[in-house]
Amino acid sequence: MNMTCRASQQFPEITSVQESWNILWVHYPPVVSVPISSVSIVEGEPAILTCLVDSSPAASISWIKLGHRMPLMEDVGKQTLSITNTTRHHAGIYQCSAENGILPIGVGTVTLEVLFPPLIDPSMEKRVTVQQGNDGFSLECLVDGNPEPRVRWRRKDTNLYWENPLRFHRVSYDVEGTYQCEATSDGFPLKAKDAFIDVVGKPILQRKIGSSTISAAVGEAVRISCTVAADPLPSKIDWIWRNDDGVEKELSASKSRNIVITNGQGMTSTLTIPDVTVKDCGNYICMASNVFGSARRNTRLDITGSLPKLIIITSVTAGAILLVTTAVLLVLFAKRRxxxxxxxxxxxxxxxxxxxxxxxxxxxxxxxxxxxxxxxxxxxxxxxxxxxxxxxxxxxxxxxxxxxxxxxxxxxxxxxxxxxxxxxxxxxxxxxxxxxxxxxxxxxxxxxxxxxx
Structure with a gap:
């Protein structure tokens, strides 16, 4: 600051005005002002942080990022901090400090927000194995992004959505499939990652809609189907015939035709019995097994139509033969006596x-x-x-x-x-x-x- 001393008298003709000046130096601590306290930058773009400092004598300025011990080396002593290639790791609170030996030290803070698209945790497994019948299964998709992404699960190639984490109260074979974790945030494209849920376990026989009893007339062709869901699939499906006395017999290829169709984790076996007779009546048991266990299902086959006529004809014939035989024996016995x-x-x-x-x-x-x-x-x-x-x-x-x-x-x-x-x-x-x-x-x-x- 300049200080001037001026002297004068009433008779300017005699003497002129005399002046003398000197500089006054006033020392004060730094005063820091931040013009923009929060800066938002898209990842990859440059960022400039500014702290305005007023001090006497001049202050020394330094920058640090809160949470880090080491001071930043970029633009040391300047009122601005420049980051040329911003990444998500640069996001945080930055503090500028101005110090000139006079307390207190001047401090200012600037918040740097780095915007970046959703990023799904790369450690999430692409294939998850779960056992059939497991209760309370869940799968979480971890996603990082700014702004905070919205995360949902979708069964691939469908419009079925579930919230994150993906939960199933009870795991069944129809749960198996590919699911997509989808993450969206404003200003960025959608990100997705696939995860295949592999369900393993013992065979499960699909229940037939309606009655488990089949009726057929003598001479008809009968087809009995059995659908099995299992992982791993059984090597074969066995058919067993059981009569009303509980005696079981494994059906051979010569007795019937067995056609097996495999589709993914399912297997369908169709047992064909051409020209059924009364002897084919009974229970037909479909049985499948793998390393986790086995399962079986029963289908009842009743023969109708010609059966009552056959019983009547047989009964009448047998009764007539018995009556004639008894009469002849009685006559011969009476004559002999x-x-x-x-x-x-x-x-x-x-x-x-x-x-x-x-x-x-x-x-x-x-x-x-x-x-x-x-x-x-x-x-x-x-x-x-x-x-x-x-x-x-x-x-x-x-x-x-x-x-x-x-x-x-x-x-x-x-x-x-x-x-x-x-x-x-x-x-x-x-x-x-x-x-x-x-x-x-x-x-x-x-x-x-x-x-x-």
Missing amino acids: GWICKSHIDEPFRVPVSRPMPPVPKYVYKTGTIDSGVEDLQELQEMYGTLKPRPPPRMDTEWTSAELPNAGLVHSTSLPPYPTEEWSCRYEATSLNVSPVKVQSVAVGSVASEVYE
Whole structure:
């Protein structure tokens, strides 16, 4: 500062004005002012930071970046700091310090903001393996950028989006696929990175919509399909047939045709049974396995249509054969035992007449039963002689008044008297569990009469 001293009097004619000056030096500490406190620069462009310093004497200026110990060497002693090629690492708070030996030291700060596009963490794996059935699986995409990017997950080649991190409550085979991490920020293009989620685990058999029972008629071709999802895929799909008794049998290629189609992590096996029969009815089990385990699914095959007719025809045929066989055996057995008596005349004629039941022989009361058997009867015959049935009582009415079927076929003469000859059959009791059989016996030279056994 210049200081001037001036002297003068009232008589300027006598003497002139006299002046004297001198410089006054005033020392004060530095005063720092920052014209722009925040500077935004796109990465790659130059940046200039400025601190204005007023001090006496002149101050020494230095720049540092807060958070770093070492002072910056660029533009030492100048009021401006220039960065020619700005990177994201240059971003931060810069401080300028002015010092001239007079306290306090002048300080000013400038914030440098470096804008750069989104950058996805390069350490994120391109392939992530997770086991099927895992609960609470998540995958996070780490992204750096300024301004702060928005991050989302998208299944590749679809419009399905999920927020970051990508979460699945339960991992299934349909989760497997390629997912893209997408990061966007204002003023910069979108950035994306792919990650393939590989789901591994034991086979899972796809459930069939509707009933698990198949109905087919005899002679039809039946196709049973089985779709398996697994990673790794099983080497083959086995088919097992199980009957209603629980007996299982592995189906061979000669019994049926098995066609397998592989698609990614899925495999479909189609079992074809041409011309099914009743014997093909049962449960067909599809089974697949890999290193993680195995799975099986059951499909029921019922044969309809011709089955009831076949059962009816078989039953009727078997019943007829059994009836005829039983009748023949009974006739042969009766003839052999002598229960069917033969007439001594050549051409007997039968006149059925209602007769009362003959009295029970006296040996019955001793044995207590009429079913004692042939052996008991033989012993009784040896004791009492030949047993003879009592002839039915004589009736005085005309024979035409009797209840005879087809009476018109008999000669219109009176019934002859009962014969006095002995009967040609013996009355025998048997131990067969059958109902009494009506046996007709004809006496020699007389009209036929009925004897009950």
